Amino acid sequence: xxxxxxxxxxxxxxxxxxxxxxxxxxxxxxxxxxxxxxxxxxxxxxxxxxxxxxxxxxxxxxxxxxxxxxxxxxxxxxxxxxxxxxxxxxxxxxxxxxxxxxxxxxxxxxxxxxxxxxxxxxxxxxxxxxxxxxxxxxxxxxxxxxxxxxxxxxxxxx
Amino acid sequence: xxxxxxxxxxxxxxxxxxxxxxxxxxxxxxxxxxxxxxxxxxxxxxxxxxxxxxxxxxxxxxxxxxxxxxxxxxxxxxxxxxxxxxxxxxxxxxxxxxxxxxxxxxxxxxxxxxxxxxxxxxxxxxxxxxxxxxxxxxxxxxxxxxxxxxxxxxxxxx
DNA sequence: TATTGTTATACTCTATAACTATA
DNA sequence: TATAGTTATAGAGTATAACAATA
Numbered sequence: 001x002x003x004x005x006x007x008x009x010x011x012x013x014x015x016x017x018x019x020x021x022x023x024x025x026x027x028x029x030x031x032x033x034x035x036x037x038x039x040x041x042x043x044x045x046x047x048x049x050x051x052x053x054x055x056x057x058x059x060x061x062x063x064x065x066x067x068x069x070x071x072x073x074x075x076x077x078x079x080x081x082x083x084x085x086x087x088x089x090x091x092x093x094x095x096x097x098x099x100x101x102x103x104x105x106x107x108x109x110x111x112x113x114x115x116x117x118x119x120x121x122x123x124x125x126x127x128x129x130x131x132x133x134x135x136x137x138x139x140x141x142x143x144x145x146x147x148x149x150x151x152x153x154x155x156x157x158x
Numbered sequence: 159x160x161x162x163x164x165x166x167x168x169x170x171x172x173x174x175x176x177x178x179x180x181x182x183x184x185x186x187x188x189x190x191x192x193x194x195x196x197x198x199x200x201x202x203x204x205x206x207x208x209x210x211x212x213x214x215x216x217x218x219x220x221x222x223x224x225x226x227x228x229x230x231x232x233x234x235x236x237x238x239x240x241x242x243x244x245x246x247x248x249x250x251x252x253x254x255x256x257x258x259x260x261x262x263x264x265x266x267x268x269x270x271x272x273x274x275x276x277x278x279x280x281x282x283x284x285x286x287x288x289x290x291x292x293x294x295x296x297x298x299x300x301x302x303x304x305x306x307x308x309x310x311x312x313x314x315x316x
Numbered sequence: 317t318a319t320t321g322t323t324a325t326a327c328t329c330t331a332t333a334a335c336t337a338t339a
Numbered sequence: 340t341a342t343a344g345t346t347a348t349a350g351a352g353t354a355t356a357a358c359a360a361t362a
Contacts, residue, residue, distance in 0.1 A: 015232075016217060016220075016221045016224060016228060016229065016232035017217075017220045017221055018217060018220070018232070019216055019217065019219070019220035020216065020281060020284060020285075021213055021216055021217070022308070023288075023304055024284055024287075024288065024304075025194055025287075025288065025291050025300060025303060025304055025307075026191070026194040026195060026198050026209060026287070027209075027213060028303075028304050028307040028308045028311060029187065029190055029191040029194055029303075029307050030191050030195070030209070031234070031307070031308075031311035032187055032306075032307035032308070032310040032311040033184070033187040033188050033191045034234070034311070035310055035311045035313065036183055036184040036187055036310065037184060037188070039316045040184050042316075050351095051184060051185075051188070052352090055179055055185060058177055058178065058179055059174060059175075059176060059177065059179065061177070062174075062175045062176070062177035063174045063175055066174060067320085068320080068321075069319090069320065069321080070174060071174065074173075074174035074176070076189070076192070077353095078353070078354070078355095079320075079321070079322090080321085080322075080323085080353095080354080080355085081352080081353065081354085082321090083321065083322060083323085103319090103320080103361080103362070104320095104360080104361060104362085105319065105320040105321070105360065105361045105362070106319095106320060106321080106361095107320085107321080123178060126178060126182055127178075129182075129183075129184070130181075130182065130183065132316050133183050133310070136309065136310060136313050136316075137306055137309060137310065141306055141309075142183060144302060144306065145183060145186075145187075145303070145306040145307070145310075146181055146182075146183055146186050148190075148295055148299055148302065148303040148306075149183075149186040149187050149189070149190035149303070150180070150186045150189075150190070151294065151295060151299075152190040152193055152194065152291070152294060152295065152303075153186060153189035153190040153192070153193045155193065155294050158197045158200075158290050158294075210329095225343080226343075226344070227342090227343060227344080235330095236330070236331070237343075237344070237345090238330095238331080238332080238344085238345075238346085239329075239330065239331080240344090241344065241345060241346085242345095242346095261338080261339070261342090261343080262337080262338060262339085262343095263336095263337065263338045263339070263342065263343040263344070264338095264342090264343055264344080265343085265344075317362095318361100318362075319360100319361080319362070320359100320360085320361080320362095321358105321359090321360085321361105322357100322358075322359080322360100323356100323357085323358075323359105324355105324356085324357085324358100325354100325355085325356085325357105326353100326354080326355085326356105327352100327353080327354075327355105328351100328352080328353075328354095329350100329351075329352075329353095330349100330350080330351075330352095331348100331349080331350075331351095332347105332348085332349080332350100333346100333347085333348085333349105334345100334346085334347085334348105335344105335345075335346075335347100336343100336344085336345075336346100337342100337343090337344090337345100338341100338342085338343080338344100339340095339341075339342070339343095
């Protein structure tokens, strides 16, 4: 009798109204980021790399022999929390710390050959994710999203 | 002699290269979300509301007398983690649980008058943040960002 | 004295298992 | 048997304080 309420749908189960949140940048950004990270984790599960771990290795690869503190700062990771993180990646044979002669308090960080290989694989998986996102948003949409998000994240003056 | 290296900048301190991360949706989305949340926390500090707490109250206000589990599900919050959260907001006199006669396992959740007042204040602060974002991205840019992020977050098929 | 890397630690967020009362 | 809400708990992620080695 009522075609709009199929038997599979319990009564009084209409979607909730998100109100102004539906148009709030912070809210939609958070939900989108969670969705993208969930997809990332599925894709990178075989490499056993979480988003942050991949970004660390990727940046070390793109900036060999930079100081530990510089890598951490570039990614917005606190120096204190970066220690255990780097140590684990080093234990897995993916990167290496080397004392600097110029300043013997500091370490230069580089990728090992295994690290290079894993980053190369990760880069391919990342490219596949970007392709998947292009499929959803269109090529222009994806580019525009990156542009707008980067613009926001680089803003220091609100 | 070298105008490109001012005295305030230590030598060998060039910005690190983010490589492909600079064009990766997941990475820029995460950085943008953190920036927006940091700004949110500054704006909402006087109300003592964190982003999630505000979204909960806002959705309850927009959907009075819905079940606790429905509110949690709408926001992607696990039922088990939602308990303490709601209890705290209830202790602060901002919302209220009421047993449902129809199903006495469930609670209907509503805002108290204080809760309504606080959400009203929060809504104004939120509008101010959106204005600030418009100032950064432009009106079209902000709208486009919301559209693209929402589209991504609503995608279930990757 | 200041800085790099470190340890210890606490606090928040999120996830899982198991319970209770109702259905 | 299944579901709504709950408790207990464990694991991440993130933050601060204090230290050793070096500058």
